[in-house]
Amino acid sequence: NAGVTQTPKFRVLKTGQSMTLLCAQDMNHEYMYWYRQDPGMGLRLIHYSVGEGTTAKGEVPDGYNVSRLKKQNFLLGLESAAPSQTSVYFCASKGKQTQETQYFGPGTRLLVL
């Protein structure tokens, strides 16, 4: 039982390049989330998904796209990276009930030059 895994762990991009961050969970959770974490700003929600085939925008969705083709995977895409997207990205998943715990991946550090 690996929980929530993220790949890659670290990446350096040049401005304008694209990349995809992969999140996988093996807990059969319905809900999945992508957050970014920046110093002094806590966690900000980028996009989320309430089930396979569904996605929705969070607080800071601009410049990102997501897909949830399989229940266990949630992909975050950057079509044209910008220095403002330098951050640590966390994926999380949780079950259907409101009181359930979110489980977080180890994070992906992204540096955009």
Add this chain to the structure above:
Amino acid sequence: AQSVTQLGSHVSVSEGALVLLRCNYSSSVPPYLFWYVQYPNQGLQLLLKYTTGATLVKGINGFEAEFKKSETSFHLTKPSAHMSDAAEYFCAVSESSLGGYQKVTFGTGTKLQVIP
């Protein structure tokens, strides 16, 4: 709309001293409340949570928190700090919103430094 306020972005305590990390929330419905801990270069992990029932909640590593509805607070405490407690702590509130989406809102975090 729900919100979470953590007072103090940095807190320093001496080893063996009381740890008190403050969290206040606003919510239009009875909330579910969480404390998560983040060690350097790691993801967040659950310390404890309040759902219903007893308002004093015990978590891992000797931490506990008390839900006080009248004060809209959920402060985290530990009687005696240990060096291994140095980390960043996040308070979060979860509630259902229109359409069934379960919105989770995080505070901006409090970095705990433990001084030998």
